[in-house]
Amino acid sequence: MVRDETIMAKPAPKAALDEIDGLVAKRKDLPAGWRDTVETRFGITLLDPKEHKTFNELWSQARRYLLYVDTLLRDLNPGANRLEWFLNAFGVPEGPAANLRQEADIWARGGVGKYVLIVAYHFLRGPDFADRPAEALPPEQVLERLHQRVLGAMSKVDTQVGRQIAVDRLGLRQELESYLAEHLYLSFAPASHLEADGLTGYISAKGKGHTGKICSLCNRRSEFTQELRTGILDDYGRVFSNRVLPAAEAPQGNRLWCPICQLEFILRKVAGMGLPANAHYKNSRRIYLYVLPTYSFTPEHLRLFEPLLRPFSRVTGFPIRDYGSDWGLPHHWLERRRFDPDWIEDLQSVLERLADKIAGWGGPNFVGERALLGRISGQPHYYLITWEKAARDTESDDARVATNTEAWAKALFAATVISGLTSCKVYVTERPYLPVADPAELKSTITLDGPPPALRGLLGDRTDTVSLYGRERGRRSGLERTLDLSAALWTVTADVHAANRSTKDKHVSGRLAVLNTSPLAGATFYKEYGRLNDGQSPYPTLARACEVLLEAQAE
Ligand SMILES: [Zn+2]
Structure with a gap:
């Protein structure tokens, strides 16, 4: 390293x-x-x-x-x-x-x-x-x-x-032993015990700063909590956590974490899941997509997924724009709008193409918009795909720093694509850990953890899930509908502008605002294009996007 x-x-x-x-x-x-x-x-x-x-x-x-x-x-x-x-x-x-x-x-x-x-x-x-x-x-x-x-x-x-001194200072050995004692159930000796009574620490009154023995990430009690290291977590250390009174920034110092959490993030770095070396968390935005099996992943699953997920191991992305003859994913989807073998083939070639490009720009060190999967060994309980728009500390081009809405709209698009590719459930969250213990608790095919309200136009009447239902009523499934709307909206965001002008990806928030309030958003965008281009009609892909929006909103 x-x-x-x-x-x-x-x-x-x-x-x-x-x-x-x-x-x-x-x-x-x-x-x-x-x-x-x-x-x-x-x-x-x-x-x-x-x-x-x-x-x-x-x-x-x-x-x-x-x-x-x-x-x-x-x-x-x-x-x-x-x-x-x-x-x-x-x-x-x-x-x-x-x-x-x-x-x-x-x-x-x-x-x-x-x-x-x-x-x-x-x-x-x-x-x-x-x-x-x-x-x-x-x-x-x-x-x-x-x-x-x-x-x-x-x-x-x-x-x-x-090494021994370093490990002792972190409290790793003692902590791993008590962690195992708490969480390891042996079928021949079913018993478990909580190492120390965490309740007293947990229920004690909150203060302004971080004190005590409770980990601010996992809420475990530990004798060895330390101020977290932002360079390992790749995130702010002093912003709000559930261990302090609400304030924009906690005084005193970074919040605390336990040795287990520190170890987790060290291992993620080693597995290639940290931010690229030259990016800074203050300008970077990350959303985690946990890909979960219905019950558990079998060796057959792994063999099936290996080729599908290979581009993510190399670092790839979900291009939403066309570059000349290299189409973006919305364009490919709007062509047929079906999860058929052709779509899988198109998708694979786009992901491979982008992985090749990113490899030329530095691969794992590429600072920009990217999607990646850490190195995996053995049989995982879930796959963690990170969507991120990484940016440097000194970045001055606002188009290179994602807004909250832009990031979530892209992560939702990515989640629908991945869900369609793997037939797995996808849990989308900004938290660096999975807040759900049992995939069976997740009823919908995609669950979003606290998405911005601006996404409601894409999610339909529900506000934080996408389901597979719909087909039984002769309509398109929830997943197809969300992918239709996302693909159409990204096409509009990229392409509705006057000749020789361009748009930024963050402009998606304005497009979402129209979608959320107007039942005829497709028509509005169609007319806007004509107004900006001397009355010309949009070219076929954009016209199709407007049509899809109208159709989906009418359902
Ligand atoms: Zn912890």
């Missing part, structure tokens, strides 16, 4: 100069001439950052990676001399090594191993690149060689003690 993250991070060609000048500025007690002789003492050459951009960029990336390694060593092998480890692992030449030992205090004051700058240089100029200079190789290959060298040297380090 560190290697991948380093490859994605922006290289900084001035990093070496900045670091050395920073030392000069901060360490007032440096001997005279320290800066002037730094190159000879450590056997390095400070090349001009612009003229030798490639080398300086590699140097900054190697340094960045080794800083991670330095903290890892500090945590996993607390007693060891890290500088010695680096000097050995990278075979830094005698002279510079001796000087670095002598200046250890200057380079490592405050606990950060800045000496890795020198180590990184000698790695790039050392035996690993005897065949070809590092600059002649792509950065990925250079970092891979670095990674391999570190892995080799790390394998000789005894990390058991450090």
